Amino acid sequence: MIAQSIVSGLAIGGVYALLAVAFLLTYRVGGVLNFAQAQFVAVAAFVGSTFSVRMGWPLIGAALVGIGVAAILGALMERVTYLPLHNKAHASMIISTVAVGIIIEQGAHLIWGPDPRTLASLVPNVPIEIAGNRLSLVSLFIFFISVILVIGLNLVLSRTRLGRQMEATSVDPDTAQLMGIRTGRIVIIAFVISTGLTGAAGILVAPMFAVTIHLGFLIALKAFAASIIGGFGNLTGAAIAALMLGVVENLAGTFIGSESKDLIAFALMIVFLIVRPQGIFGTKVGEKL
């Protein structure tokens, strides 16, 4: 019982972690908080579902198309949010991402309608026996893929030329540009990676719920919460906090009651904002008044 609860917590925590690092990537590189993430989750799941269920594509192909569509939408989003607004007040950018979310949501509603769709998991939904515990293969799969993607992103950021260019752009875009980095292109790439990862999270999480336009809503909000709990701007910290959040809320849901499950993430976030705004792993942020 406890093992199963922890494993499903790790699975949903993995999805939160993917979303949290995706959220922080555009924030780090371009200073954009993407409040349309929830809609990207849903779009990828919808596209995946259409290709696999309606058109009979193999699941892996449908999943990749879903992720690709999310990534392309991400590149388009950069054109209407970061490009015209990166020199203006933060507030404008926040509102523009919310507006993009509204547009995507309504577009998806017009294309796919209000009825829920389904998307099967990439692995068969069978329990497997590990050390006497029956664990869900789907949950384990979601957890492992998420962790691999998060670690992969970390390696890209820390080990490759592209990653260093992103780092330079995030630290000081003007100087980075003077050093020959095409910062405009770097920001687009950050958007594409970010929304692609968000799409991957959508494909992973879709089998656990029905595919509706609200699929990503609560998940994305909790990923925001996790990114604050972990320490804003710190990708690894946010990913670890997201995994812990998934486990904690699942245990709370099992042992305290299902109402507490959704409340815990936001309550923790408020507590952290008040007591320790730099999060668990973060360095000092914000300003002291």
Added chain:
Amino acid sequence: MTNKSSKLAGAPRVHFLVEGTPKTPRYEWFLWPALMVLAIGLAFVVENQYWLQVMVNAEVMIIAAVGLYVTFGLSGQVSLGQAAFYAIGGYTTGLLVTKLEWDMGPAILAGVAAGVLVGIGLGIPTLRLKGHYLALATLGFGQVVAMILVNWKSLTQGATGVRGIAAPLFGSFELVSVRDWAIFVGILAVGAIFVVQRIRNSSFGRAMQAVRDSDVAAAAMGVSLSHVKVLAFTIGAGFAALAGSLNAGVVTYISPGTYTLILSVAMLSMVVVGGSSSHWGAVIGAIVIVFLPEVLRSVERYYLLFYGILLLVIVAYLPGGLWNLFKTVPKAISSFLVRIKSTPEVATLREGE
């Protein structure tokens, strides 16, 4: 007005950070009575009950929007949790009226007080955090309040909501019809705009603008960042709570479904679409955002799409919002007229700069 407020400590020091000095236009003495007459007059002129209801909604939203203008437009803090304060006002009023049988008037005042208290309580810790953080913190706060409303069933009656919120305003004076409410809310809305204008022109208002434009410079000039920020945030919270209380009174029924992130975003959109540089922008934005779905009823399917695109276009390409558009068009005409006939208008403009 200007002379009086500049005697207050702090005002002259931030004075030059803010573009121009707020001046009292010559039509001011006439404007407020005229608006009051308009608000009351509209309540009598509009015959259709449905449109009367929409008008009251717009007036309620004007109150919330001008409050958020102080938080966002004047002091530059992004709040994505205004719906939570709206909910706190609505539920405080609704529960006091239905459970404790309070009169409507005191219940509304209590709703505002609750909103202000929670605003201070949330403001003091979270305003240490800059723009991005505050947006996330208020977003999370909105979510927590929405979940409490659904789950604290013994107090809020959960998802079913609170019904029958009706009581006399004070003593035996009761607002019965939608028209009565339209008059009452109309007067309060004009009052709210007036109060916000006074705040904007006060030393605190100018300190808020200084903080918005450069908190470092403002702090160096002796502006207390924490006081100004918490005050601006709390004013926004209080107005949102007042709007929520009035809404509960008008509709007589509240349920958690109203107080979602969508409402918070809508309130912020009002300020942005109308133009965050002026409280009149918030007023226009509130009217536009409330009436837009009614006007676009025939193409309802596409309404939200249109709304999203409108928001995106205005933020990206029309940063001053609709109010700026309204202001620049007559200005272009008047500058054309000025060129024909030189007026003292030019001299006053120079002086203001």
